[in-house]
Amino acid sequence: MDTILAMDAGGTTTRALVADRTGRVHGYGLAGSGNPVSAGLDAAMSSLVEAASRALEACAQPVSLASALIVMAGASSRMPGEQIPERLAGIGVRGPVRVESDLLGAFCSGTIRREGYALVAGTGSVAARVRAGRLDAVADGTGWLLGDAGSGYWVGHRVATAVA
Structure with a gap:
């Protein structure tokens, strides 16, 4: 097979x-x-x-x-x-x-389409445009040390900072 x-x-x-x-x-x-x-x-x-x-x-x-x-x-x-x-x-x-x-x-x-957008918002965050089955453009996704604005880490860090 x-x-x-x-x-x-x-x-x-x-x-x-x-x-x-x-x-x-x-x-x-x-x-x-x-x-x-x-x-x-x-x-x-x-x-x-x-x-x-x-x-x-x-x-x-x-x-x-x-x-x-x-x-x-x-x-x-x-x-x-x-x-x-x-x-x-x-x-x-x-x-x-x-x-x-x-x-x-x-x-x-998540799809059989070869074009569209992907958004990941978890511990990290990143967004991408896919064209012809390939990554065409990517925004952020640089990791918690350099970016990932709006991610779980980013939110948690701001909460911890506010509490402290």
């Missing part, structure tokens, strides 16, 4: 799933931080492989991975592009491996 490996490499948890082209999920796996900014390169690579391996092990029947998509904050700013396909080839990924922004991943998980 021809399947796709999709992963969300977060700062705390890496989630991986194996799905066929109809969208049916065949396996799901979890591991630790897959983001090299928060975990370091070696730990992030290990988490990507571990989550993917667990997703493959959870499949009821053998699958053939046609490609892989990984989304993470900062996209691939500290992840050497050539190392990811090499490591994933060791567990059976033979096709192309793409690394994209988690913001684009969030947009695509």
